[in-house]
Amino acid sequence: MKKTRYASYLSGSLPRGCQLCVKGEKSVLFVTGMCSRNCFYCPLSDLRKNKDVSYANERKFEDVSQLIKEIKLSNSKGCSLTGGDPLIKLDKTILFAKTLKKEFGKKFHIHIYLSTKLVDEKNLRELSKCVDEVRFHPNLQNSIDAEIKKISLAKGLWARKNIGIELPMFPNQSKQIFRFIKKVSPYISFVSFNELEVGEYSEKTMNRKYKTNKDGYTVKSSINEGEKLIKKLEKEKLHLNIHLCTAELKNWHQYKNRLKKHAIFPFSKKTSDGTIIYFATKDVKVKELLKKSNYLEDNLKNQIIINPKKVRSLRGKILIKRIEEYPTYDREEAEVEEI
Ligand code: SF4
Missing domain, CATH: 3.20.20.70 (Aldolase class I)
Known part of the structure; x- marks a missing residue:
């Protein structure tokens, strides 16, 4: 054995x-x-x-x-x-x-x-x-x-x-x-x-x-x-x-x-633990601040996922959260942080 x-x-x-x-x-x-x-x-x-x-x-x-x-x-x-x-x-x-x-x-x-x-x-x-x-x-x-x-x-x-x-x-x-x-x-x-x-x-x-x-x-x-x-x-x-x-x-x-x-959605990144990290906002103003190609609507969580490359330029203008979650169907969150 x-x-x-x-x-x-x-x-x-x-x-x-x-x-x-x-x-x-x-x-x-x-x-x-x-x-x-x-x-x-x-x-x-x-x-x-x-x-x-x-x-x-x-x-x-x-x-x-x-x-x-x-x-x-x-x-x-x-x-x-x-x-x-x-x-x-x-x-x-x-x-x-x-x-x-x-x-x-x-x-x-x-x-x-x-x-x-x-x-x-x-x-x-x-x-x-x-x-x-x-x-x-x-x-x-x-x-x-x-x-x-x-x-x-x-x-x-x-x-x-x-x-x-x-x-x-x-x-x-x-x-x-x-x-x-x-x-x-x-x-x-x-x-x-x-x-x-x-x-x-x-x-x-x-x-x-x-x-x-x-x-x-x-x-x-x-x-x-x-x-x-x-x-x-x-x-x-x-x-x-x-x-x-x-x-x-x-x-x-x-x-x-x-x-x-497990497959992941655009603008998210996998961690070594298998979770994913992404940035999101509930503020619809983001649609005026970014081109359509730099965000996507997340209907399940009623939020907008942002291209991580654009996060810096949005700081101070809208409330953004950094979210770590499991890439499963229920998308349970492991950690949420306001940035
Ligand atoms: S599902 Fe539960 S009750 Fe049924 S055989 Fe397995 S352990 Fe026993």
Whole structure:
């Protein structure tokens, strides 16, 4: 096992879905917030939990044309299909996957997270026609055999290298997880553990069950126990690739790298953190002071974005703000300063 440059832990190699994800080359396609399960650790926000809403990254959408637009702006080479449970809205899941393959080509890599509850041979067969990689999220409260029976249905539909399991690293369930992985190993090629986090919806229950680190949302010992578990699994020689994905990887590497690839608008400049910086005013007088080619109307924020080369000449004449924001659909501001 080694620590990766993305602040995660790895035994073997990363599955294709993760390879693209860590570089920020994958978009996240949230199919629906509806789910067939109600896990006590569910990481969904209140805005998404149990709601039949779809998001491409931060963009809520109803029409596939908006989905395509978001993928284009993100310059993604693939996407992950997630939820909720994508199987609860299978038609929508298939429509999204087929649309993306048609628009961006066969090589556009799609992986999917599937809770095992609704899995059957028929829906897996349908998915295998348009999805490249499947990651099962087993229910550790169920009988191991019943869960493995579901996962084994993927055999023959996907190559083994494209079948894996993904689950949170519960620090108090190492033994149970170890037993499960040993038994499921003939059917999969990779295991992806996620550092356990406290989500908005699950906050009360999680805080009763676990202590968190100083950041207030990652669960204590999840990483340590994950590292120990990987070492223990390595000794079993199961020929599995095992990755422990940390919150640091998601927030500092994957997210930042995704931002860096996102298209930006004229007169803005990217920072090394992936945010953008630009100058803007709400004062319409700027239209008399500048040629049309030196500003653009920003209808979303009801402001006028100014060519940075012209800012100096406007100082003292109109109120200008220097804005740093995330180049995502919601354009959340990180810092605003009057100059
Ligand atoms: S399967 Fe996933 S989305 Fe559904 S309740 Fe469990 S953690 Fe939440």
